Amino acid sequence: MTQTSSRLLKLLSLLQARRDWPGNELAERLEVSGRTIRRDVERLRELGYPVESLTGPAGGYRLRAGSAMPPLLLDDEEAIAIAVGLRTAARASVTGIEETAVRALVKLEQVLPAHLRRRVGALGSATFTLPMAGPTVDPQHLTAIAAASRDSECLRFGYRRRDGTDSRREVEPHSLVNLGRRWYLVAWDRGRQDWRTFRIDRMARPASTGVRFTPRRLPAKDAAAYVEQSIAGAPNRxxxxxxxxxxxxxxxxxxxxxxxxxxxxxxxxxxxxxxxxxxxxxxxxxxxxxxxxxxxxxxxxxxxxxxxxxxxxxxxx
Amino acid sequence: MTQTSSRLLKLLSLLQARRDWPGNELAERLEVSGRTIRRDVERLRELGYPVESLTGPAGGYRLRAGSAMPPLLLDDEEAIAIAVGLRTAARASVTGIEETAVRALVKLEQVLPAHLRRRVGALGSATFTLPMAGPTVDPQHLTAIAAASRDSECLRFGYRRRDGTDSRREVEPHSLVNLGRRWYLVAWDRGRQDWRTFRIDRMARPASTGVRFTPRRLPAKDAAAYVEQSIAGAPNRxxxxxxxxxxxxxxxxxxxxxxxxxxxxxxxxxxxxxxxxxxxxxxxxxxxxxxxxxxxxxxxxxxxxxxxxxxxxxxxx
DNA sequence: GGGATTGAGGACAGATCCTGACCTAAATAG
DNA sequence: CTATTTAGGTCAGGATCTGTCCTCAATCCC
Missing domain, CATH: 3.30.70.250 (Malonyl-CoA ACP transacylase, ACP-binding)
Incomplete structure (x- = not known):
């Protein structure tokens, strides 16, 4: 069955790469008979992906937008473009999608092949934020923290307090919050045995320790609310x-x-x-x-x- | 066997949504026996997706980065974040990935469900480019043009020449080129029966006519070279x-x-x-x-x- | 070290599904 | 009108899938 499945994926990939595909060309590419292509198209439709078809000369198949997202089949270049795009979106701090962008980035980076990751890193060093835009946040920090928080793994990092003193922390990350143009981590501080919020731009080398923890209940409606109450007064806006x-x-x-x-x-x-x-x-x-x-x-x-x-x-x- | 295929996709989706999954939890979610899960994992591995497994308590499955991109299974929010991120990447004009970003965007928009597209449009109106950054290019124009060019469909648009005169054009789009902070379309002008380059920011309402054409050979090494030679002297840099x-x-x-x-x-x-x-x-x-x-x-x-x-x-x- | 937990995988049987071949129908462009 | 292209029914042989049952191996925790 791996044959049929992988063929379906390839078919989906082809249908995403170009808009119109005559059936016999698909059949050639996938090395099956035309009848099987018709059946595969039928299968895709059953799975909810709307494949249109036109009869007659200049007819063919075409993947339309449906009601749900189909799996995206990307080539290397496109994957890089998406990774870079998400990094900038994570820092855009204008649209309110930063947190989702980070989540998507974590998902993508989890499966991003090593050679692509290197290229993204190289491109990523071209910082887009304007020089005056204030302290910048390293997207790699963001993804490291978001991944640890998603997977309930402890996080270790150096932290510089407002007064300039440095300390090392080990925390159970709860969530990443974006407010204005700043990023915060809400976490249970294992050393201090209490909830804390940390500014990401004040962190040094955040990294998962690999230790799993069972999530605690946050003493607030949600993480954003917690951050707001804990920085109340501070943000001199x-x-x-x-x-x-x-x-x-x-x-x-x-x-x-x-x-x-x-x-x-x-x-x-x-x-x-x-x-x-x-x-x-x-x-x-x-x-x-x-x-x-x-x-x-x-x-x-x-x-x-x-x-x-x-x-x-x-x-x- | 749409069952097996869709189960494999669901499995891949689960493995992308969280890092660690115990086998029995997967079995429950997919409503099959543990044995089938093991077989599905085996199938994924055969397809080239590296699924790690750990034995013992706290063991489970985990999708690692492999050598090729697996299909990305996104939820709605993530798809929006990616679309918005790609739009900004397409305009960033700093990294050299703009053209790929547009290509990925075309692929994504082709399958982006309508309700998501509306949300992206709403967010997209939050223009990120700086006010002084010069003429801005509408990402919707970019994707419309890139799609027409990918699918070999004629394109119609209004064009304002350098001297300010307006005209209507019908062209066979060849490729979209990004140079500096400007976008150009290289196309065969059907009215003038010759190759032309058009600045996207001077276009009005570009839209595919639906008429297909057979691609011509460009009289240059590549489209970027053609644009460079045709705007030589002009760009006052x-x-x-x-x-x-x-x-x-x-x-x-x-x-x-x-x-x-x-x-x-x-x-x-x-x-x-x-x-x-x-x-x-x-x-x-x-x-x-x-x-x-x-x-x-x-x-x-x-x-x-x-x-x-x-x-x-x-x-x- | 011992026990519990979790994944690995072989074997089997019955059911299900897939594929290609063949054929007919319907739509469409020129 | 004709050629092209998708739609889809049917058939038969072969391949595949699934759950069950069982034995091993690795790992964590007491």
């Missing part, structure tokens, strides 16, 4: 409100909707609101818009702008 | 060389390696080289580094910096 000297429509064309909101003030100006943890980053984002503007708040933003303007002037001198 | 007043090591920590090269000049300064088509974008990239700097070349960069500094000063006033 800034909300910027600036007036742009440009029509709202024109601004809207250039500003991604998730980067803030635009409200028209009059025919020639509009108000732009956006928030961030990092003032420097906030200043740049506004400067990059390419329009003249006036800062309404916060006042701290003005200082950053002044500093930036000075630096540019010095350079342009 | 700038190479910047600036001196940063900061030690090379410190800069290296903040600058992604693909965004330019860093050469130490002395203990306290270094030289940063980077290139781009867009001067404004170039200026920002340097300003964002967060270090004092001096521009060596090009002179045009100075003007942009001055303009930017002025704008910031006005805002900070």
């Amino acid at each position: 800034y909300e910027a409100r600036v007036t742009l000297l440009a029509p709202a429509e024109e601004v809207a064309k250039r500003v991604p909707s998730h980067w803030g909101t635009i409200e028209p003030l009059d025919a020639r100006t509009c108000e732009y609101r956006t928030g961030d943890d990092d003032l420097g980053w906030l200043a740049l984002r506004i400067a990059m818009l390419g329009f003249d503007f006036e800062v309404q708040e916060p006042p701290e933003l003005l200082e950053h702008l002044r500093a930036l303007a000075l630096r540019l002037e010095r350079a342009a001198a | 700038y190479e910047a060389r600036v001196t940063l007043l900061a030690p090379a090591e410190e800069v290296a920590k903040r600058v992604p390696s693909h965004w330019g090269t860093i050469e130490p000049l002395d203990a306290r300064t270094c030289e940063y080289r980077t290139g781009d088509d867009d001067l404004g974008w170039l200026a920002l990239r340097i300003a964002m580094l967060g270090f004092d700097f001096e521009v060596q070349e090009p002179p045009e960069l100075l003007e942009h910096l001055r303009a930017l500094a002025l704008r910031l000063e006005r805002a900070a006033a």
Whole structure:
């Protein structure tokens, strides 16, 4: 039966690689009779994959989108592209899919052949995040932590506290949480015998110890809630409100909707609101818009702008 | 034997969803005897998927990375994350995997269930590209064009020439090429009866006509070469060389390696080289580094910096 | 070290399924 | 209208699958 199964997979793979396939070409490729191809197509349909067919000359088979995801059959290059894409998605921190991206990445990396993993690593060193975007998180850390947490394995890492002191931790990872542009791990600290949240960018060399544990119940609704309550007060977040000297429509064309909101003030100006943890980053984002503007708040933003303007002037001198 | 095949797929899916699986749990889930599970594992191994097994208590099965990619079995959320990740990867224009990312995206979108496609579209509207990054390319255009080109189907679109005049085109798409931060389509223009290259960001509503064509031979080594020769002279590219007043090591920590090269000049300064088509974008990239700097070349960069500094000063006033 | 747990795999029998061959029907492009 | 292409019924021989039963081997824990 491994013959039939692998042939079905190959068939699915062919149907994903090109859209239209005449039956006899499939038969040739899979080295079976046309009748068997028809039966295989029937089987795929039974399994829920919608294979369309057209009769007549220029007819053939075609895999449509169905109601469920079929298994994806990727070649090496595509697998790499997906791995790299997921890494950037995990750091995008704009769309709210970061955690899922990491989960998918863990799944993919588990089965990614070694030679491909090396290539992904090489490409991955091309960091996409902007220099000013604050502390960056190593995607390899993310996947290592997510894998340990998925498989209920203890995790060991070095951790630098807020005050700068270093320590080594051994924890039972519960879940990985993305908030704003930061990643947190919620875990039971085995040394301290209590729940803790850790910032991933403060970790050093996280690695599974291989020791399994039985998951504990988190004393909170969910991990995200736990992180929020435990960093309450800390995140010093800034909300910027600036007036742009440009029509709202024109601004809207250039500003991604998730980067803030635009409200028209009059025919020639509009108000732009956006928030961030990092003032420097906030200043740049506004400067990059390419329009003249006036800062309404916060006042701290003005200082950053002044500093930036000075630096540019010095350079342009 | 759709039963055995679908069971094998389910088994593969389970093995991808978690790392360790005891045999009897698999047997329960798949509603077969333990013996059949062992046989299924054997079958997977025959198909080339390396399934490890450990005996003893706490033993079980585990899917390792092999030498070839197994079919990826994704849940809905993961499929969305991958689609979004690939979209950003297609636009990243830094790593050299954009074209593969588009190919993978075409494959995925072909089978992406409708409800998921809607969600991807909603998320996709959160444009990630930076506002200043120049003309953005709609990923839906990219996939539409890539699909037509993969399937040898004619493509129709509106095109705005360099001089601003609009026209409608019907072409036989040959391939999609990514150069720098721009996308080009190499195609046989049916109206003009000749080869042409089109910039994707100048296209309007590209769509397959459904008409099939037989691929022609391109009069060049490959599509990338053809694009390069046909836009020779046009791309007005700038190479910047600036001196940063900061030690090379410190800069290296903040600058992604693909965004330019860093050469130490002395203990306290270094030289940063980077290139781009867009001067404004170039200026920002340097300003964002967060270090004092001096521009060596090009002179045009100075003007942009001055303009930017002025704008910031006005805002900070 | 001993016992319990878990995977490995041979053998068997009955049921099921697969394949290719052959044939007819229906749809479609030119 | 004709050639092409998928749809699918039927048949027969061979291959495959499954569960049961059993014996081994590796590993963990007491």
